[in-house]
Amino acid sequence: MNALKTNNYFFKIYSFLPIILLFVSVLNEFDFNYLNLKYFSFNFPFILIFFFTLKDLKRFDYLLVFFAGLLNDIVVSLPLGISSFSYLLICIATSYFRNITIRPSGIKDWFYFLFVISLINSINYSILILFFSYELILMYYLVNTFFTFLFYIIFVSIFKFYLKGLND
Amino acid sequence: MATSRDDFIIAIRSAFLKKSTQQKFSLLSLLLISISIIVLSNLNFKVIKYVKIGLNEVVYRSSFLVSIPENFVKNSFFEIKEYSSFFNEYKKNKKELDQFKSNYVSNEIMQFENKELKELIDDFVSSSNKILAKIIVDHKSPYLKSIIINKGSKDNIKIGTNIYDQSYLIGRVIEVNYKTSRVLLLSDLNSNVPVTIAPQNVQAIITGTGKNDGKIKYIKGDFSSDLSEENIIYSSGTGGVFKSGIPIGKLKIKKDESTRNMSVQFYSDFSQLKYVFAEIISKKDIEDLDQVINQTNTTDTKLKLLEDEIEIIEDTNLKFLKENETLKFEINNLNTQISSLKDQVFLQKKEIDKFNFDEKELEFLRLNLIYGHKCRKTFLNSSGFKINTLEYRECVLNKGIIN
Numbered sequence: 001m002n003a004l005k006t007n008n009y010f011f012k013i014y015s016f017l018p019i020i021l022l023f024v025s026v027l028n029e030f031d032f033n034y035l036n037l038k039y040f041s042f043n044f045p046f047i048l049i050f051f052f053t054l055k056d057l058k059r060f061d062y063l064l065v066f067f068a069g070l071l072n073d074i075v076v077s078l079p080l081g082i083s084s085f086s087y088l089l090i091c092i093a094t095s096y097f098r099n100i101t102i103r104p105s106g107i108k109d110w111f112y113f114l115f116v117i118s119l120i121n122s123i124n125y126s127i128l129i130l131f132f133s134y135e136l137i138l139m140y141y142l143v144n145t146f147f148t149f150l151f152y153i154i155f156v157s158i159f160k161f162y163l164k165g166l167n168d
Numbered sequence: 169m170a171t172s173r174d175d176f177i178i179a180i181r182s183a184f185l186k187k188s189t190q191q192k193f194s195l196l197s198l199l200l201i202s203i204s205i206i207v208l209s210n211l212n213f214k215v216i217k218y219v220k221i222g223l224n225e226v227v228y229r230s231s232f233l234v235s236i237p238e239n240f241v242k243n244s245f246f247e248i249k250e251y252s253s254f255f256n257e258y259k260k261n262k263k264e265l266d267q268f269k270s271n272y273v274s275n276e277i278m279q280f281e282n283k284e285l286k287e288l289i290d291d292f293v294s295s296s297n298k299i300l301a302k303i304i305v306d307h308k309s310p311y312l313k314s315i316i317i318n319k320g321s322k323d324n325i326k327i328g329t330n331i332y333d334q335s336y337l338i339g340r341v342i343e344v345n346y347k348t349s350r351v352l353l354l355s356d357l358n359s360n361v362p363v364t365i366a367p368q369n370v371q372a373i374i375t376g377t378g379k380n381d382g383k384i385k386y387i388k389g390d391f392s393s394d395l396s397e398e399n400i401i402y403s404s405g406t407g408g409v410f411k412s413g414i415p416i417g418k419l420k421i422k423k424d425e426s427t428r429n430m431s432v433q434f435y436s437d438f439s440q441l442k443y444v445f446a447e448i449i450s451k452k453d454i455e456d457l458d459q460v461i462n463q464t465n466t467t468d469t470k471l472k473l474l475e476d477e478i479e480i481i482e483d484t485n486l487k488f489l490k491e492n493e494t495l496k497f498e499i500n501n502l503n504t505q506i507s508s509l510k511d512q513v514f515l516q517k518k519e520i521d522k523f524n525f526d527e528k529e530l531e532f533l534r535l536n537l538i539y540g541h542k543c544r545k546t547f548l549n550s551s552g553f554k555i556n557t558l559e560y561r562e563c564v565l566n567k568g569i570i571n
Binding site for chain 2: 024027028062063066069070071074075076077078079080081082084085088089091092095099127131132134135136137140
C-alpha cells in the first residue's frame with residue numbers, strides 16, 4: 001500500500017474506487033439476472049452507498065450519489081429522480097445513524113440496513129404505483145430486499161478489507 | 169424523556185443540514201431537488217423531458233461501454249452452456265430446417281395471396297422494411313423488462329414500432345432518441361397485446377408477468393374452455409399498435425384442482441437477444457406496387473440462403489427432366505415397334521383366314537362332285553336348287569339332303 005501511496009495517480013484511483021464502482025454498477029446494473037434464478041436480484045448500489053456513507057464519508061460526495069441516481073433512472077427506465085431520492089434517503093439514514101451511534105457494531109449496522117432498505121423500497125413502490133401507475137409485483141421487491149440484506153454482510157467484509165488497505 | 173427527544177431532533181437536524189468536511193451540498197437541498205424532479209417528471213414538464221432525452225444518448229452509450237466486461241463474462245457463460253448441448257442442438261436444428269424448407273414454399277404462396285387480398289380491401293399495400301438493430305443495453309431489472317437498441321429517430325424508428333426476433337414479435341418501441349430507442353418487451357408487466365388464439369380464432373389480450381413468459385389477461389366471450397395446450401398465439405392487430413398475424417408464442421395450460429391457469433410461452437428467449445429487427449412501415453399506392461415488390465429487405469437476405477437451396481433442388485429437377493425426356497423417347501420407339509408388330513400380326517391373321525376360306529371351298533368342291541347331282545334342279549329333280557345359289561351350297565354341304 002505504501003508503494004501505491006508513492007504513486008499518487010494510482011492511489012487517487014484506489015481511493016475513489018467506491019464512487020467509480022457506484023457509477024459502474026448503476027450504468028451496468030449487474031445483478032446476475034442472466035442466471036435466470038427465479039426472483040433472484042439484489043441492489044448493489046444500496047449496499048455500497050449505505051456502507052461508505054456510514055464508514056468513509058470523505059470520499060463519497062452526496063452530489064455524486066445524486067447523479068448516480070439520475071443515471072440509474074435512465075438505465076432502468078424509472079421516472080427521473082426516483083433513484084436519487086432513494087439513494088439520498090439512505091444517506092440521511094446513515095448520517096442519522098452515525099450521529100446517534102456511540103459504539104459501532106456490525107450486527108446493528110446490518111439490521112439497521114434491513115430496516116432502511118425495507119423503508120426505502122416501500123416508499124419507492126408506493127410512489128411508482130400511486131403517482132406513476134406502474135404495474136409492479138410486490139414479491140420482487142420483497143425478494144430483492146431480502147437478497148440485498150443477505151449480500152450486505154458479504155460485501156461489507158470485502159469493503160472492510162478495502163478500507164483497511166486504504167488506511168494502512 | 170425531554171432529553172432523548174432533544175437528542176433525536178439534534179441528530180435529525182444534523183443529518184439533514186450539516187455539510188460534512190468535503191460535502192458541497194447539504195442532504196436536504198439535494199433531497200428537495202430530487203423531489204422536485206420527480207414531481208416535474210410526473211407532470212411531464214418540458215425541461216425535464218429535454219434533459220432526459222439529452223442524457224439518454226450519453227447514458228446508453230456509456231452503459232454499453234461499461235457493460236462490455238460483464239457482457240464478455242455473460243457471453244462466455246452462454247457459450248460454454250451452448251457447447252455442452254451443441255450436438256443435440258445440431259440435430260434439432262437439422263430437423264427444424266427440413267421442416268422450414270417444406271413450409272417455405274407454402275408460405276411464399278400465402279404471402280402473394282395475402283398481398284392480393286390486401287390490395288382488394290385497402291387499395292394500398294403497406295410496405296415493411298425491417299432494419300437490423302443491435303441491442304446495446306439489455307439490463308432488464310426485475311421490475312421492468314426493456315432493452316435499448318442502437319436505432320433511433322434517425323433511422324425512422326417511431327414510438328410503437330414493432331420489434332422482432334427473427335419473425336417473432338418481441339415488443340414495441342416506447343421511447344425514441346436520435347440514435348437509440350427503448351423497447352418494452354412483451355414479458356413486461358405493463359405490456360398489453362391484443363392477440364388471436366388459433367385455430368379457434370379466439371380474441372384475447374396477453375400481458376407480461378415480469379418473468380420470461382406471459383399470461384392471458386382477458387378473453388373475449390366464454391371460449392376459455394375450448395382452448396387447449398399448444399394453441400398458437402399471434403397478434404390480432406386490434407388497436408393498430410401491433411401488426412396482425414405475427415407469431416408470438418404457444419399457450420400453456422396448468423390445471424389445478426379447481427382453476428385452470430393459462431400462460432403464454434414466447435417463441436423468443438428474451439434473455440438471449442443480441443440483434444433484433446425493427447419494422448419500419450410506409451403506405452404505398454397500388455401504382456407503386458411494382459416498386460414495393462422490388463424493394464429488398466433484410467428478410468430477403470435471410471431467405472437468400474433458402475433460395476440457394478431451392479436452386480440446388482431446381483438443378484436436380486432439371487436432371488430429372490432430361491432423364492424423363494430420354495425415357496419418353498425410348499417409350500415412343502417401343503410404341504412404334506409395337507405398332508409394326510401389330511401390323512405383322514394382322515397380316516398373318518389375314519393369311520390364316522384366307523387359308524381357312526380356301527380349305528372350306530375345297531371341301532365344297534369335293535362334296536359338289538359327289539352330291540351335286542342330288543341338289544341340282546333338273547327335269548327329274550324338281551326339288552333341287554339352281555347352281556351358285558346359297559341353297560344349293562347348303563344342300564351340297566349337307567351331303568345332298570334337302571331341308
